[in-house]
Amino acid sequence: MKLWDLQKNQHALITAMSSSINDEVIHRLHEMGLDINNPVLCVKRGPMGGPIVIQLGDSVFAIEHNLASNISVSVIKD
Amino acid sequence: MSSSNILLVGKPNSGKSLLFNQLTGMRQHVANYPGVTVEIKRGRCNEFNVLDMPGTYSLKGMSKDEYVAIDEISRAMSDENTRLVVCVLDATRLERSLVMGLQVQKLALQHDKTLLFALNFIDELTRIGESIDVNALSVALGSPVLGISARTLEGIHEFKTAMLGIAANPSSSKIDELAISDKSVIEQSKNLNKRFGLQKDVILRDQNRIDSFMLNSWFGGLAFIAVMFVLFQSIFTLATPLMDGVENGIGFVAQLVTHYLPKGIVSDFLSDAIFAGLGSFLVFVPQIMVLTLIIGILEDSGYLARAALMCHRPLSFFGLSGRSFIPYLSGHACAIPAIMAARTIESPHKRLITMLTIPLMSCSARLPVYALLIAVLVPANQSFLGIFNLQGAAFFALYFMGIVMALLVSQLLNRFLPKDFEQTDMPFILELPTYRLPHWKPLFQRVINSAKQFIVKAAPIIFWVSVAIWVLGYFPLNSTLENSWLSVIGQFFEPIFTPMGLDWRYGIAILVSFLAREVFVGALGTMFNMDNAEDDVAGLANRVQADGLTLGAGLGLVLFYVVALQCVATVAIIKGETGSSRLAWGVYIAYALLAYAIAVLVNTLF
Ligand SMILES: Nc1nc2c(ncn2[C@@H]2O[C@H](COP(=O)(O)OP(=O)(O)OP(=O)(O)O)[C@@H](O)[C@H]2O)c(=O)[nH]1
Ligand SMILES: [Mg+2]
Numbered sequence: 001m002k003l004w005d006l007q008k009n010q011h012a013l014i015t016a017m018s019s020s021i022n023d024e025v026i027h028r029l030h031e032m033g034l035d036i037n038n039p040v041l042c043v044k045r046g047p048m049g050g051p052i053v054i055q056l057g058d059s060v061f062a063i064e065h066n067l068a069s070n071i072s073v074s075v076i077k078d
Numbered sequence: 079m080s081s082s083n084i085l086l087v088g089k090p091n092s093g094k095s096l097l098f099n100q101l102t103g104m105r106q107h108v109a110n111y112p113g114v115t116v117e118i119k120r121g122r123c124n125e126f127n128v129l130d131m132p133g134t135y136s137l138k139g140m141s142k143d144e145y146v147a148i149d150e151i152s153r154a155m156s157d158e159n160t161r162l163v164v165c166v167l168d169a170t171r172l173e174r175s176l177v178m179g180l181q182v183q184k185l186a187l188q189h190d191k192t193l194l195f196a197l198n199f200i201d202e203l204t205r206i207g208e209s210i211d212v213n214a215l216s217v218a219l220g221s222p223v224l225g226i227s228a229r230t231l232e233g234i235h236e237f238k239t240a241m242l243g244i245a246a247n248p249s250s251s252k253i254d255e256l257a258i259s260d261k262s263v264i265e266q267s268k269n270l271n272k273r274f275g276l277q278k279d280v281i282l283r284d285q286n287r288i289d290s291f292m293l294n295s296w297f298g299g300l301a302f303i304a305v306m307f308v309l310f311q312s313i314f315t316l317a318t319p320l321m322d323g324v325e326n327g328i329g330f331v332a333q334l335v336t337h338y339l340p341k342g343i344v345s346d347f348l349s350d351a352i353f354a355g356l357g358s359f360l361v362f363v364p365q366i367m368v369l370t371l372i373i374g375i376l377e378d379s380g381y382l383a384r385a386a387l388m389c390h391r392p393l394s395f396f397g398l399s400g401r402s403f404i405p406y407l408s409g410h411a412c413a414i415p416a417i418m419a420a421r422t423i424e425s426p427h428k429r430l431i432t433m434l435t436i437p438l439m440s441c442s443a444r445l446p447v448y449a450l451l452i453a454v455l456v457p458a459n460q461s462f463l464g465i466f467n468l469q470g471a472a473f474f475a476l477y478f479m480g481i482v483m484a485l486l487v488s489q490l491l492n493r494f495l496p497k498d499f500e501q502t503d504m505p506f507i508l509e510l511p512t513y514r515l516p517h518w519k520p521l522f523q524r525v526i527n528s529a530k531q532f533i534v535k536a537a538p539i540i541f542w543v544s545v546a547i548w549v550l551g552y553f554p555l556n557s558t559l560e561n562s563w564l565s566v567i568g569q570f571f572e573p574i575f576t577p578m579g580l581d582w583r584y585g586i587a588i589l590v591s592f593l594a595r596e597v598f599v600g601a602l603g604t605m606f607n608m609d610n611a612e613d614d615v616a617g618l619a620n621r622v623q624a625d626g627l628t629l630g631a632g633l634g635l636v637l638f639y640v641v642a643l644q645c646v647a648t649v650a651i652i653k654g655e656t657g658s659s660r661l662a663w664g665v666y667i668a669y670a671l672l673a674y675a676i677a678v679l680v681n682t683l684f
Contacts, residue, residue: 008290024138025505030264031136031177032507043286047295050391051400051506055282057268058171058275060289062387062400064506 001075004052004068006042011076014038018070025067033057040073081159083127084245087151088166089178090133091511093198095119096228097166098130101238105523106130107415109377111386111404112509113422116143118150123238126161126245129154132421135174137181140504142421142429151182155189162192162245169199169210169225170281170512173271180263183221187258192248193221194241201227202512206280215274220257229517285512292384302388305381309372310477313365313445314470320364321449325617328357346608347548354607355544355600356537358618362446362599363529369411369442370528371521378516382407383508390506396485397492399423400506402432406484409439410477411528413648417655424504431491433655434665437643438484440477442532443595444639448476450599451636453619454627480640540600543590547604559583559609578638578674579631579681583609592644630684634677641673 006012014036017026029035033056041055051062086094090112099106102121107114112133119130131150132143139145154160165182167175179195186193195216203209216223224240226233244251259266292298332353339345376382382404390400401423409416416436423429440448452472462471550564559565568582575585583605591598599618606621627635643649643666653662 022502022504024140024502027138028136028140028507033173035264044289044293046391047293047298047388048391050389051387051508053289053293053387053510055286057173058271058279058282059174060282060285060510062383062390062506062508062510064390067505067507 001073002069003040003054003063003071003073004065006040006045006052006054006073006075008042008044010042012040012042012073013076014040014071015074016072018072021067021070029071032059032061034071039076081127082125082161082245083129083154083157083159084123084161084241085151085154085163086128086130086166087147087163087178087182088133089135089168089171089175090114090509092133092166092168092171092175093228094133094166095130097196097198097226097234098128099520100228100231100234101241102128105520105527108517108520109382110380110511110514111377111383112511113141113143113401113404113419116418116421117146124242126242134178136178137185141424142426146421151185155185155191160191161248162194162241164194164196164241166196166198167223169197169203170276172210172275173267176267176270177263180219180266183219183253184258184263187253187255190252192244192251193253194244194251195219195221195223196237197223197225198228200225200232201230202281203276206278208276208278210274215270218257218270218273220254222251281512285510288513289384289510292381293388298384298388302385305376305385307474309369309376310474311466311470312372313369314473315467317365317368320367321361324364325361328353328360332357343552346552350552350604350607351544351548352541354618355548355604356540358450358603359446359536359540359596359600360533362449362596363532365445365449366411366442366532367525367529369445370525373408373411374521374524375516376407378514378521380511380513383510387508387510396488397428397431398485398488399425399428399432400508402428405432405436406439406481409436409441411442413437413439413441413645414651417648417651420655424506427492427495427497427503430656431488431495433652434491434661435484435488437645437648437665437669438480438487438641440480440640441595441645442528443536443645446596446599447591447639448473448636450602450619450622451632451639452476453617454622455629455632455636476636476640479637483641536594536596539594540597543593543597544600544604547586547590547601548608551605551608559605564605577678577681578634579628580635584635588638593646595639595644598639628681628684630681633684634680637680638673638677641669641676643669 014034043053043055043060046052051064052068053060053062086098088094095106095115096108098121101123104121106119115130115132121128132147134144134147137148139148163182163186165179167179183193197210197212212223212225224233224237226237292301332349336345336349386400386403389403393400393402405416405419408419413436417433420429420432423432452469456469456472458469460468462468547564551559551562553563568586571585571589572582587598587601590601603618606618649662649666652665653659
């Protein structure tokens with residue numbers, strides 16, 4: 001499942017990041033806490049197909065579709 | 079003056095600029111979204127220079143504003159004048175703040191520089207009943223940490239004393255090398271956050287709860303439209319009573335002065351050039367203040383980051399980014415800071431398109447022109463759809479026109495502007511800040527300041543243009559305006575303006591407004607007052623109306639002002655930011671021609 005497909009209030013773990021993402025971007029994502037095995041929470045699906053809003057640790061970020069659809073996650077059941 | 083420097087660095091939106099303002103007494107732009115500061119700002123605190131930097135998440139940059147900060151940080155590290163690096167941390171976002179903080183600390187250690195951490199937002203921690211053990215954090219980090227709130231000023235005095243002490247004697251607080259681990263900064267930040275950071279995510283829970291409304295496709299979309307409508311409508315409705323007050327005040331003083339002066343050249347000069355020229359422009363100061371107030375409230379609230387996010391997809395369609403939204407919005411106050419603000423846009427191509435289209439946003443210099451022409455063309459006190467004031471709606475329509483033009487031009491530029499494939503496009507990633515109530519005191523200072531700036535910048539030009547027009551229009555002595563020197567000059571240019579349906583007086587006003595748009599109203603004010611034999615105090619709008627400006631010509635004229643880029647300072651900043659004077663002047667000429675074509679077209683159609 002992709003990060004983009006998360007539903008509101010779903011918790012997930014990052015499982016993989018596509019190698020098609022630029023190295024600099026990957027690095028920045030790691031620094032933001034978007035790294036393999038880290039938890040994410042979907043705050044809101046993007047309004048009108050816009051960027052998806054996710055919580056990573058202590059911060060909330062909006063991430064656009066072509067990046068979020070290149071990151072794989074697995075949903076945590078609770 | 080010594081040239082010892084103190085650097086303020088940290089992640090975006092961590093309060094660096096507010097702390098800078100508190101330390102230096104300056105008034106740098108502070109707002110609640112990431113990426114406010116886009117160039118280095120300098121100030122003085124006792125014998126030190128303090129440098130406020132653009133915020134960055136990491137020492138590896140992704141956009142122009144981050145590169146500016148990172149270049150300066152690496153330059154400063156090997157500069158012997160750098161006495162101290164202050165790293166500002168957001169206590170409510172400790173992990174994210176430390177990723178940048180620890181990178182800077184490692185760099186400082188390599189260059190034998192001293193580092194001081196400012197743990198900001200202590201007031202918000204207190205509010206939710208949390209605290210951070212600052213001493214233990216300081217030991218764990220190996221550099222001094224002080225808890226502060228740049229907003230409530232808690233701990234600022236102690237911070238300032240400590241900062242000045244360390245800067246005077248940097249070797250007293252060297253970084254404790256034993257505390258530095260070889261683990262990656264990412265892992266270290268995570269561990270430190272586990273030990274010291276917030277244990278409950280109350281702040282984010284509240285924020286996310288508000289966001290599930292504000293970002294809802296229906297409610298959020300409606301809220302967005304409502305916010306924009308209130309913004310543009312209140313420039314008209316809130317300011318109108320104040321404007322009437324200013325206008326009456328000026329009229330009163332004018333009558334008083336001319337009443338006690340003997341009739342003649344001095345009295346003519348005062349009433350035509352000063353009161354009618356300069357006065358007709360001062361009337362619009364309240365509108366600038368209302369605009370600044372509302373934009374300021376929006377900036378402090380944290381809503382703008384949400385608006386940028388919601389606009390991302392629609393704007394992408396026109397070749398822009400969601401991050402173009404904030405520069406576009408601030409372009410409604412003034413294009414110059416707005417073009418600078420485009421530095422935060424992640425893609426160089428989108429940034430360029432944004433910069434070239436910002437001049438189409440109706441900046442405050444156009445307000446006087448809009449207000450005058452609307453007063454002439456649109457009947458007052460009539461309603462539109464039964465609820466909205468018709469003149470207010472016309473105002474909104476003009477703003478809207480500017481935005482629509484900008485989107486159309488963006489679309490064209492996106493198609494035809496050559497892309498530079500050397501530069502990679504970064505994806506759109508935007509942090510959503512905590513919602514906050516406005517910080518009233520600096521906001522009111524800003525509102526007052528905007529009025530001052532508006533007057534200080536435009537008044538001298540308007541004054542001299544009014545004087546020049548008056549002199550040219552007054553001589554040869556005992557002539558009327560129709561056979562004055564001014565009229566000779568005007569009639570030479572008149573053929574250019576005839577297709578717009580305008581006579582030479584408007585032509586002169588348009589020509590001088592290429593110096594600065596506001597001059598249009600002053601110049602017209604002077605000429606119409608001179609034309610009028612009896613000294614009535616009727617406003618300029620009534621005079622223009624009585625003079626018989628046709629609907630087509632008036633509409634064309636106002637649309638001309640929507641499109642034309644009549645601002646040399648904007649050309650200069652585009653040149654500065656793009657490095658191409660051909661491009662900058664090209665835009666200037668292109669918008670002038672487009673504006674002219676539209677005005678002529680509208681005049682022929684109506
Ligand atoms: N409650 C509270 N708000 C603060 C504090 N410090 C800053 N703020 C607010 O946080 C927001 C960001 O402040 P800025 O000073 O613009 O942040 P910055 O680090 O300069 O941001 P960039 O220039 O974008 O890097 C503003 O709305 C400030 O009013 C604080 O200690 N407490
Ligand atoms: Mg700043």
